[in-house]
Amino acid sequence: MSTIEDLVDRLRGYLKPEEIQQVRRAYYFAEQAHDGQRRRSGEHYVTHPLAVATILANMHMDHQSLMAAMLHDVIEDTPVTKDALAKQFGDTVADLVDGVSKLTQIHFEDKALAQAENFQKMALAMAKDIRVILVKLADRLHNMRTLGALRPDKKRRIARETLDIYSPIAARLGINTIRTELEELGFAGMHPMRYERLKRAVQSVRGNRKQVIREIQNALQTCIDDEELSGKVFGREKHLLSLYRKMRARRKSFSEVMDVYGFRIVTDKVDTCYRILGAIHNLYKPVPGRFKDYIAIPKANGYQSLHTSLIGMNGIPIEVQIRTREMESMANNGIAAHWLYKSEQEESAKGMTGASHARARQWVKGLLEMQQRAGNSLEFIEHVKMDLFPDEVYVFTPKGDIMELPSGATAVDFAYAVHTDVGNSCVAARINRRLSPLSAHLESGQSVEVITAPSARPNLAWLSFVATAKARSAIRHYLKNQQRAEPVSLGKRLLNKALDAFDKQYDDIPKAQIEALLKEFQYETEQDLLDAIGLGNRMAFGVARALIGQEGNSAEQEPTPSQGNNKLAISGTEGMVTSYARCCHPIPGDPVVGHISSGRGIVIHMDTCRNIADIRDDSNRCVPMDWSEGVTGDFTVVLRVEAEHQKGFIASLAALITEADANIEKITTEERDARLTMVNIEMGVSNRVHLAKVMRRIRTLTNVSRISRARR
Template structure:
């Protein structure tokens, strides 16, 4: 059995004696705290924290991480407090242990709120110290290795949870040794028979093709050596879940997947990587379009390597990865390589860069958490963020930005900065103007054009793909709706207070605060938002305010101001909506209907769809502002003689009259007559009349009608 002395011997390779002694002291403390506790397998419980520490030792993690691994279950499973651990081992270790302790029972399948909030705790713990998640990943890896003692249903639940989130976090942080093992162990637990069959098939296939593998490996090694380059060629094995996914997703038979030979060439420096690439391309013909340079443009998790696919002897495909020793360490240990190099008292730019990228990712998660409406929305964003199939684009200054496959211009804008995303109005891709919904491709150069008054559009949510963009757009729209609802609520309340010869601004603060208590609202802003969204009635609130105010009895109503209409301009935003049933235009007689949660809906006075017409608390008079510079939709129904070119003629007339066609539909009535439904954007009633007059003068038009309902 593996003992603390065995671990101490291993740690002697990279930690000083004083730090090893602290790790041993943490072990003896955990052994005493867990005394009498046993695992499901019957082993003493302390074997688990010792095994977790051993996994971290493989990655050369620092002594504080190893101490936290020894103590990670002490707070949760024994009577020891965080304060007691801090006094014994120092505050950093106590914080690590506390962070890991909070990351238990995170289940993602049923998306329960409590479990989602648990994941938020993990993000907060990671933001304070990224080592928390590394210790947790090692803990989860040992638990997966020892699943055997559990019931099958519990095995499957833990395995799905591991596959859903922990394996993906390991991948996002570049810790591929842990990611691969977590994926294969999860696959074995979820699909034991499939896993066993693939494992046997792999074993047989390797036996059959061992001589061919050795031949190709020897040929590659000889070519590298003949050029005087330092490089070691090793065979690369596919793991079980990777094989299974390719068989399932690409619908390929096992034989076809295993026909590909994989090799890795490890060398000393970056220049040698590119020289070796030239050697292998000279030896075997490369497959067009299958070369990827992750050295010049690293993946988001810091992974660097050259990838190429070659046509080998007899057309056999050969996949080759070429990287330096430091890149190999990064590919296996990811962010943990930061501590691997620190342990040797040296720093390395690749490891430092990986650590910086990981911290930037966690910082992005925290920003999403602040913007998310609730924990479930946050989980949705994070899950999207953990599946990056990356493309790489450039800023005008030449900086490389990494985005997921399918990302659009809006995603790019928000990746650069939230403010740029919120205010973007247009984009140039490779110096040509392009729509904001354009899907990006690797190698493009993007320039975002912004305007100070621009705001996010609700339609953007239909095509953005990154979690950051989706979260920021929703946050901005909520803020926008809140601001506009407060402004509308103030106008509605002041209108309701006008009959009592007062306004919100004239009331004493003490009167307002007493009325708020009776109305059960926390602040003036919350009350005004509720009024603007139609969740409260302005007249009821106004009467309560007047009743509370001294010397303003609610009976003293000035009838002259009671029916004074609310003035609207059409630019109020999200809380004033124009009814699609009657399409009101400036110049029309209009009334407003307060709709629960939507705000004010504007109808034409004669609209037949208007509900609660006689309820003065929900329906009231509106009038148009004198200064309106907006376009409004309107639908025209035109009965016309069908002939070639008539649609183009109509479009020309509308354009000449300074209007836009938003939609056009044609219904054939018979061989001679047709009905054209035309949706236009116009300035108002006068503008519409001018357009209708031009259309009516066409010789083929028999009737033109503005649609009311």
């Protein structure tokens, strides 16, 4: 078991004496705070924070991270407060500890909700200081190493959370050493029997493979030496979880997966990487289409390497990774490689490490945007899981910049990656200069151009094909706001119309009167009140009368609702709170009236519609309406065409309607008798003039005897 002195010996290699002393002081503080507490395994509790700090020390983390590791459970499990920690060790360490601590003060009925809320809290802390997640990953790694003392159900829950969230985060930040161990331990906790069987199978074939691995390794090393290149060849061990996933995904047997031999070549310079690639391609035949250059185009987490697949002696498949020593360190430790937590300017001067920090900060910034848009913590964690895709595609912007997107990304994902406003207003895309559907999956190497329109807005259908969390959260956020904004806007229009009867406008009403009314009607904000009016859950005239009544008007002086005779204008762009009745299908030019329907807003009917005859004069339920001059859009109408049977009649009818620029939505036919057929055509027109033009065209067909608009 490691002690504080063992840790101090490690720290002497890279920390200053005064920094080591602060880490030692944090350890003794944690030991005192956790005095009397024990882990499930029976060990003193302080062994856990010491182990977490040791994991971070192996990554050469700074002294503040190590102090936070020592103290990370103090706020959560002891009476010590964040303020007390700040006084003892400074605000930075206290903020790190608080970021890692769970929300212990709030009781959650649902365990999933508790986990989501805790992760959301940690993500917000990460936005201030990325070291929060590094401490948390080390904490999770030691917890996974000591899972044995827990109940099987708790083991599985923690293992699932590790595989779903924490190992992908470690991968996203490029910390391969932690990622692989978290995955192995998570696999063992989630599927203990499968893990053991696979482990035994690997051990049983390892002896048979040793000779083959040695021969290939010697052949590769000799090839490099003969070319007088600097490079060391290492055999690569296959991880059990990656073997298991390959077997499941590719439906291959264990022997088929284990037939591939992996090697890593580590050299001194980037130039030498490409020279070694050429040398080994001369030695063994490369597999077409299996070469990937992650040096020229690094992965999103900063990973760089050349990957190639070869066919070795006797047809043995070989996978080779070629990288520099710096890239090797980066692949293993990611943003923790040679940690120096400095300002952005200093980091950018550090080349690869600085670029890694910049990527990490960009990712955390994206998390913060998603958190702000998400409706709740469960939705947020769903977005985060989507964002932790292991595979990327690399596409080019019209200016030639490279953009990384997850596998399966579409033009909509690309648009939102450029900017949220571009995503919100995109209408089409050109992929390799050809117009393509927004739902088309992107492939590496393609150039993508997004076409936008100022009037465009996100479509609910996009949620069925977008692959990035940013796109999904932005679309949901926009649609939620739209659902809220539209009834509020309509509610204000309805209230202003009702107030016209009193020669008032909503903006003229003193704030004090509005506040009093909100209290009386039990609404928290003005938006809540206007929303209720817009959705038809509260009558506009009743609200207007209550507002004016507070000014002291007597009942005798009150006008009736009908005194407000101005009509609400319909522009066709009101959105979800204004709909058109399916019984009479009103179109621009028809005399119309609006029926205020509870929960749906306004349903527009023709004023002669039989379905509203009984309530036509009820001013609390119907609103006079008119079409605005600039009304736009397609409006559904149903035509009934009576015609004599004739071969090809439906085709001729459809052609005429299409020529008249009307959009056919549905055609049904019914036979009246042996001679006549009744055709019902549901189509979209822009107004009554357009409809008249369509009807004139249809009348030119010789076998049409009668045509009329259908109403129910």
